[in-house]
Amino acid sequence: MRVLHFFKTYLPETVGGIEQVIYQICESGRAHGIESQVLTLSREPEPADLTVGSHRVRRVRLDLQVASTGISWRVLSQLKRLAAEADVVNYHFPWPFMDVLHFAARIDKPAVVTYHSDIVRQRHLLKLYRPLMHRFLSSVERIVTASPNYLATSEVLGRYRDKTVVIPYGLDxxxxxxxxxxxxxxxxxxxxxxxxxxxxxxxxxxxxxxxxxxxxxxxxxxxxxxxxxxxxxxxxxxxxxxxxxxxxxxxxxxxxxxxxxxxxxxxxxxxxxxxxxxxxxxxxxxxxxxxxxxxxxxxxxxxxxxxxxxxxxxxxxxxxxxxxxxxxxxxxxxxxxxxxxxxxxxxxxxFTAERMGQQLADLYRDVLAGRRRG
Known part of the structure; x- marks a missing residue:
């Protein structure tokens, strides 16, 4: 099974918690038959294609940064192409520009959102973004959060309990x-x-x-x-x-x-x-x-x-x-x-990566089977 991960930043250019989570997801999935690829933005996207660990990374130039939201004029065509080759698209939230791209690219593949965090700081911009955010979250098959604590305390996730699953992040x-x-x-x-x-x-x-x-x-x-x-x-x-x-x-x-x-x-x-x-x-x-x-x-x-x-x-x-x-x-x-x-x-x-990889592989297969049945 081929899974495309999409987020605004990634290794080796940026090092943070979300990047580490995506890395562990990609690497742990191999033992369960998952071939992962990451599409991301970069200030210096040369080389455009590289290997991190055992998975491929495709980088597209970052053109603009607005309120922590990376924007690229070239990434839409890449998202269309790579999503067409994938079986499942795994979005990593939050990144409002990603929501726009999802609809602009007319992605017609099973989609999963890894919900890393509520939007906390940009509260005024959130008022403008909220309708698009809920349209995006409503459109995907599953939402993944890393702890029952976060599911219990997030107002946003409270609206999507029926399709939100808890899969704790894991490390190897x-x-x-x-x-x-x-x-x-x-x-x-x-x-x-x-x-x-x-x-x-x-x-x-x-x-x-x-x-x-x-x-x-x-x-x-x-x-x-x-x-x-x-x-x-x-x-x-x-x-x-x-x-x-x-x-x-x-x-x-x-x-x-x-x-x-x-x-x-x-x-x-x-x-x-x-x-x-x-x-x-x-x-x-x-x-x-x-x-x-x-x-x-x-x-x-x-x-x-x-x-x-x-x-x-x-x-x-x-x-x-x-x-x-x-x-x-x-x-x-x-x-x-x-x-x-x-x-x-x-x-x-x-919290082992092996446990996370198994749970995510089961989830991907479940959403793919559900789409085929539908």
């Missing part, structure tokens, strides 16, 4: 680089044997300003991996607070990130807005057997991190509670180790 541990002794020793010398770790893009909803405020008055090391639009502002905040225990490691190669995941004492994930619909780096912490700290925002973060079992869940945008959670794990290594063990067990039960 074997796709991560093995721990390199030299890299482990390098990072151990820099940060010691115990530290809290954050991994992610420095965006408005990640709550890093809350983490920096929570770090005030503490002395345990906190390592922040990643870059993004708020990097300069966050570094200034750290300087103004005199946080010598907070280390900005920047964007790192996968091997270095894997080494830090091996070494850290716990993952701290302070995202405080619903734009954080799941939390792939939080799941990475669970996969590596680390206790987790996250905030209750009604999304998949609290599906990954079960309070009191795999880690601690605190109120959102509450630096005092976040500080106390870090202190609790720091002062009780035995409790932290047990929560890390539970986190890894939950990953193996619920």
């Amino acid at each position: 541990r074997s796709s991560y680089p093995p721990a390199d002794p030299a890299r482990l020793e390098y990072w151990r010398r820099r940060f010691g044997d115990r530290f809290f770790l954050f991994v992610g893009v420095m965006r408005y909803y990640k709550g890093l300003h809350i983490l920096l405020e929570a770090a005030r008055g503490t002395d345990y090391p906190i390592v922040i991996v990643g870059s993004g639009p708020l990097e300069g502002k966050l570094k200034s905040q750290a300087r103004n607070l005199g946080l010598s225990n907070v280390h900005f490691a920047g964007r790192l190669e996968d091997a270095d990130k894997a080494a830090l995941l091996e070494l850290c004492s716990a993952m701290v994930f302070p995202s405080h807005l619903r734009s954080e619909a799941f939390g792939i780096s939080l799941l990475e912490g669970a996969m590596y057997g680390k206790p987790l700290i996250s905030a209750e925002i009604g999304t998949g973060t609290s599906y990954i991190n079960v309070h009191g079992e795999t880690g601690l869940v605190v109120p959102p945008a509450d630096p005092v509670s976040l500080r106390e959670a870090m202190r609790a794990l720091w002062n009780d290594p035995r409790m932290a180790a047990e929560m890390g063990r539970q986190a890894e067990q939950r990953y193996r039960r619920v």
